[in-house]
Amino acid sequence: MPSQDDCKPIDDSSLVSAADALLERVRVDELAPGQCATVCEVDVSEASAGQLMAMGVCEGRRVELVKCGDPLILRVLGSRIGLSARLARGVLVEPCTTTACPTDGPTDRN
Amino acid sequence: MRQAKPGVAGVGTACVAFVGNPNAGKTTLFNALTGLRAKTANFPGTTVERRQGRVMLGGRVVELLDLPGLYSLAAATPEEKLAKQSLLGEVPGQAKPGVVVLIVDSTNLERNLYLASQVLEMGLPTVVALNMWDLSQKRGLHIDTKKLGEELGCAVVPITARTGWGVEGLRRELELVIDGLSAPASSDAVSLPTAGGCSCSGCPFSARYEWAEGVGGRCTSGQVASGGSKTEKIDQFLTHPVIGVAAFLGVMFGVFAVIFWIAQYPMDWIDGLFTTAGVLVSRYVPEGDFQSLLVEGVIGGVGGMLVFLPQICILFFFLSLLEDTGYLARAAFVMDRLMRRVGLPGKAFVPLLSAHACAIPAIMAARVIEDRRDRLVTILVAPLMTCSARIPVYAMVTALLFWHEPMMGALLFTCAYSLGIAAALVMAFVFKRTILKGESRPLVLELPGYKIPSLRNAVITMFDRARIFVRKAGTVILVISIVLWALATYPKSDAPMEAVTISQQAEVLAAAGEIDAAVTLKAQADRITNRHALAHSFAGRLGRAIEPAIRPLGFDWQIGVGVVSSFAAREVIVSTLAVVYGVGADTAGGDPDTFRETLASAQRSDGTPVFTTATCVSLLVFYVLAMQCLPTQVVTRRETGGWKWPAFQWGYMTVLAYTGAFVAYQVTSALVG
Numbered sequence: 001m002p003s004q005d006d007c008k009p010i011d012d013s014s015l016v017s018a019a020d021a022l023l024e025r026v027r028v029d030e031l032a033p034g035q036c037a038t039v040c041e042v043d044v045s046e047a048s049a050g051q052l053m054a055m056g057v058c059e060g061r062r063v064e065l066v067k068c069g070d071p072l073i074l075r076v077l078g079s080r081i082g083l084s085a086r087l088a089r090g091v092l093v094e095p096c097t098t099t100a101c102p103t104d105g106p107t108d109r110n
Numbered sequence: 111m112r113q114a115k116p117g118v119a120g121v122g123t124a125c126v127a128f129v130g131n132p133n134a135g136k137t138t139l140f141n142a143l144t145g146l147r148a149k150t151a152n153f154p155g156t157t158v159e160r161r162q163g164r165v166m167l168g169g170r171v172v173e174l175l176d177l178p179g180l181y182s183l184a185a186a187t188p189e190e191k192l193a194k195q196s197l198l199g200e201v202p203g204q205a206k207p208g209v210v211v212l213i214v215d216s217t218n219l220e221r222n223l224y225l226a227s228q229v230l231e232m233g234l235p236t237v238v239a240l241n242m243w244d245l246s247q248k249r250g251l252h253i254d255t256k257k258l259g260e261e262l263g264c265a266v267v268p269i270t271a272r273t274g275w276g277v278e279g280l281r282r283e284l285e286l287v288i289d290g291l292s293a294p295a296s297s298d299a300v301s302l303p304t305a306g307g308c309s310c311s312g313c314p315f316s317a318r319y320e321w322a323e324g325v326g327g328r329c330t331s332g333q334v335a336s337g338g339s340k341t342e343k344i345d346q347f348l349t350h351p352v353i354g355v356a357a358f359l360g361v362m363f364g365v366f367a368v369i370f371w372i373a374q375y376p377m378d379w380i381d382g383l384f385t386t387a388g389v390l391v392s393r394y395v396p397e398g399d400f401q402s403l404l405v406e407g408v409i410g411g412v413g414g415m416l417v418f419l420p421q422i423c424i425l426f427f428f429l430s431l432l433e434d435t436g437y438l439a440r441a442a443f444v445m446d447r448l449m450r451r452v453g454l455p456g457k458a459f460v461p462l463l464s465a466h467a468c469a470i471p472a473i474m475a476a477r478v479i480e481d482r483r484d485r486l487v488t489i490l491v492a493p494l495m496t497c498s499a500r501i502p503v504y505a506m507v508t509a510l511l512f513w514h515e516p517m518m519g520a521l522l523f524t525c526a527y528s529l530g531i532a533a534a535l536v537m538a539f540v541f542k543r544t545i546l547k548g549e550s551r552p553l554v555l556e557l558p559g560y561k562i563p564s565l566r567n568a569v570i571t572m573f574d575r576a577r578i579f580v581r582k583a584g585t586v587i588l589v590i591s592i593v594l595w596a597l598a599t600y601p602k603s604d605a606p607m608e609a610v611t612i613s614q615q616a617e618v619l620a621a622a623g624e625i626d627a628a629v630t631l632k633a634q635a636d637r638i639t640n641r642h643a644l645a646h647s648f649a650g651r652l653g654r655a656i657e658p659a660i661r662p663l664g665f666d667w668q669i670g671v672g673v674v675s676s677f678a679a680r681e682v683i684v685s686t687l688a689v690v691y692g693v694g695a696d697t698a699g700g701d702p703d704t705f706r707e708t709l710a711s712a713q714r715s716d717g718t719p720v721f722t723t724a725t726c727v728s729l730l731v732f733y734v735l736a737m738q739c740l741p742t743q744v745v746t747r748r749e750t751g752g753w754k755w756p757a758f759q760w761g762y763m764t765v766l767a768y769t770g771a772f773v774a775y776q777v778t779s780a781l782v783g
Contacts (some may be wrong), residue, residue, distance in 0.1 A: 031720055044552075047186065049483075051554040053179035058315040066342070069351065071446055077319075078220040080341075082349075082443040084450075084552035100341050 016097060026095060031073060033050035036063055044090035045054035051075040095101055123164075124288045125173045125205045127197060127230055130213030130239050132179035133436075133558040139213055139271040140176040143281070144456050150574050153192050154202055157751050158732065159477070160192075160520040161574075168285035175207060181221075183228040187480065194482035197232050209287050210321070211237045211280075215255055216246040217559075219330060223322035224315075226262065235287050236264040239280050243268040245559075261325045272564055288414055341559040345440065349557070354444035361437070362463050365428045369421055369467050370498070376420035382414030393709065402599060403592065411591020414582065414679050415741055421498065422579055423572045425464055425471045430571040434563035438478075439555055439697050446553045452535045455479060457548045459490040466527075467658030469742045472581040473749055474575060481551035489542045489749055490759050494534040496527045500733060502681045507730045509706045510721050522730070529734050533766065565572040579745070588745045590678050596648075598675055609638040640689055649674050650690075663732065663768070664725035664775040666714055673732075681736035723782045728775035736767035 031037055039061050042049050050085040057063060066073040070085035130136035140148065148163030161176035177196055178189040185191040199206025212229050214222040230236060240255060259266040265283050267274035348354050371677065388405045395401040432438050438460065448454030457479045465472035472492045479485040496504075504526050512518035542548070577684060605613075616631035644650050645668075653671030660670050668690040676683040688705060691712045712720040737743065737760045746756040 028428075031220050041357055048552055048554060050184055050186035051181070053315045054186075054224070055554065055556065056224070056319065058319065060316045061319060067345075067349065070382065071344075071443055071555075073349065073557065078218045080345075080557040082439070082446075082553055082555040082607065084446065084554070087552040 005069060024094055025092045026089040027072065027076075028065065028083075028093045029068065029085055029087050030065065031068075031093065031095060033065055033068055035048070036062060036064045036096040038096065039093050041092040042090065043092070044087050048087055052083075052087070052091070055079075062096075063093065077096075123171055123173050123205070124208045124291065125175055126209045126211055126284065126288075127175045127177055127207035128211050128213065129177050129193065129197070129218060129224060129225070130241075131181055131215060133556060134179070134213045134215040135271040136179055136213045137176065138564055138567055139211075139239060139241065139269065139280075140174065141564075141567055141717075142271055142274055142277050144174055146570060146573060148174070148574075150578060152335075152748075152751075153196075155751070156192065157477075158188050158192050160196070167281060167288060170288070171289065172284075173205070175204075180225060182225055182349060185405065185766065186605050197229070207234060208291050209284065210234045212236055212238045213241050213271075214238055216240045217242050217249065217251070219253070219326040220322045221342055223325055224318050227318045227321055230262060230264070235291065236262075237280065237283050237287055238262060238264055238266045240266055240268045241271050243276060244270045244273065246248060250332050251330055254329045254331075258325070258329040261329060272561070276778050281756065286542075293504060296572075319375070339555075341436075344560060345557065348437070348440045349443055350443065351447070354440065355448070358441045358444055361432070361441075362460075363427075365432075366463075368428070369424045369733055372430055373420040373424055373467075377417050379592065380417050380419070384409055385512075387413075395600065398557075399540070400601070403595060406599075407592045407595030408588065411588055411595070412584070414591070415587045416580070417472060418499075418741060419579070422471045422474075423474050423576050425467055426475075426575040427568050427572040428461065429464070429765070430568040431476060431563040431565075434561065434567055436558040436560045439557050442555060443553070443557065444612065452539045453485050453550050454538055454668065455487060456482070456553060457555075458484060461488050462492060462495060465492040465534075466499060468497050468499070469493040469739065470579060470745050471575065473742065473745050474578070483542075483546040483548050484550050486750065486755065487538050489540060489746055490755070490762070491534040492540045493737060493739065493759070493763065494530050494537065494735065496530045497739075499681045499739065500526075502684050503733045504689075504730065506709075507733075511723060511726045513706060521742045526730060526734050528732065529770075533770075535773055537762070537766070550554075578748075579741075587678065587740055590740050594649075594675060594678055597652070598644060598647050598649040600647060603643055605635075605639045606642045609635040609642065612638070628745070641691075644671060644686075644689055662775065664722070664728045664779070665773040666720055668720070669729065673738075675767050676738050678738075678740035680733060680736070683733070683738075708773075722779075724775050724778035727778045728771040731774040732767045732771035734767075735763060735770045737763040 016057045022040065025040055026037075028037065028039075039057060039059055042052055042058060043084050044052065056079075057074065061076060064075040066075050066080060072085060072088055074083055074088075115130070116752075128136055128140050140163075144161075144163030144165055147165070148161045150159050150161050152159055158178060160178070163174050164171050165174060166172070175196065177193040180190055180193055183190055183194050183197075185194050195201050196204065197207060197210065210229060212226055214226060238258070240258075246253060253268075255266045255268055265287070267276060267280045267283050269280055269414055271277065348357055388409045391404050391409065392401060395404060429438070432441075441460060442456040444456070445459040449456050449459055458476070458480075460477040461472045464475055469492050472495070473489050476485050476488045476492070479488055503522055508519040508522050512522065543549070552680065612631050612635040616628045616635060619631060620628035649671050650667075652674045653667045653669075656670045656674070657665075657667040660673070665673070669687070671690050672683040672686040675686045687709065709721055710719070714720055743756040743760060746759055747753055750756070
């Protein structure tokens, strides 16, 4: 099994400092693998923002980090999207309280 | 076979547009309905493609139009803009579609319904094809198609395009809708997102997604079981930064091995076919300029182009299979980080690697790159990769430098390949920092679930690309081949005295019954005549005219003739050198020993040998870096929409080749002496 050693565990200090500023916002690349979050802000170039939003990475959508690294993989609306880390840094999310995704409606996990 | 006329829908012909997300199976469905009758063409004045084909539906001719795969109709990309204009009937020369077939991936309703909301808003009569029904059933997803139809205000037909299941039902539904076109449309109150009074919180996307989520939630039930867990397991390996790259290199190596292994047979057949055609024409057409034009200009030119077809076909066949499985998305994913170092996206890797077989399919394959600048840079540098047409040139130089030294020969080949790759990467880096400035578009890429590929799609893609190449490249290449033929043929000159004397001797010998000796002498006379004729033709004069310019590269005027005549096809240099040095073009391939010895013993006017080590190295470097391929230029024109970029491509590569050869010659001369 390939290792996931290029993934950092959640950095508590950065979480706390982010929480001080804006509720509990973090960048999507700071999530832990398997963690779920709601998108609050997409701050990337216009062309990329259009692409992201059309694929479901937009305000209010729930995303899950499947695999971290560069590029990373997000699960959005039941499909998986490869995302350059440079873009991921512009996507601010509010992590869900539990690591498991709440099952409202059909999800893609078993 | 019914011919579709792109852009012209006859009076009374209904036009049906196919819209859907990428990976929703739109092309598979379109192919299932039209098969090989569909034609691919660009939207007028753009490089975005559409496919069109006419089929019989319920006793009438219907024009089917396959629009590019889209995630949204926001008109942010050229594809989205053109798709939207098509649906609005704003594309010149194309009728406004009467009906829309919206392909929705049933395993991913919410994301697909987002595009649906935008399409339905346009108010065109729509039929929803709910694709991948087998997959969603297997996952235990129950979709209430009747309820979904009510929510969307249109017919919903479940299908599995890959197997053809349900396509007949879709066809019937389409017939009904087309029949009802004259009837006034019933505008039921369907609550589309904009009409539904949403809380638009600054993000216009949110409202649509909330609507899509709502509709999806109301129409589906059942706990989804293990959606794509197999895909995830495979992806742990194939998207891994190390294992993934290794796997990708392995896959591509396999594909190329197959290309070189299989393609040589049809290439030999095509070669043989055109040789036979040439022989037949020589037999039945009286000797003279007209025969020479047919054999060398027309048959030679067309044959030289068609010989690339097998590689183009095989490469696109395999790329289509890989794309269909979902694997190519993973390849772009793992290569992205590496390619970004030279300023290109991961998607540029497959085209650049393909260029090692032939630059033409590589340039065509660069379409997958979304960003215009990224795509242009990929197209510009792709011909620097060593394609198979360079191999004869490399082989000739290797024979001159390292005769019967396989290890050194292999080393020389490796150096030539590496030089091509290095030049391409450096030039890409330079272009991305100068004329096509900008960071590569950051990766945003759907990783679709792995699927069994469709052979049918692969075959259709293969024919489609072959057809485009032959049609687009054919005419231009024919014209240039004739021009080059004329340059090498005119003005005519009388046979030199030497040849006349030898011919006379041959006749004497033949009369005396010494046939073998006579044939040898006659061949010698022909060689001298051909050499003389080429030397005094326009091509020969051009060679002499450019001699001062190419002398610093270590080339004499005869190599100059070779450079001029191989303008359209680089491998021609080998046969041209055979003629100018008096070997006879046929001997170049057939008898390498004679060819090599003649070239090795060729002398300049001052008596020094022509092919010194320095000249050989210089010639090799020149042909690694020079454009010298007209079909590639024509395809670049098609893919960039004008002659500006192919002209620039030719210019920069020629400058690069000249500089490279100059440095190589001067350095090698200084070292070897």
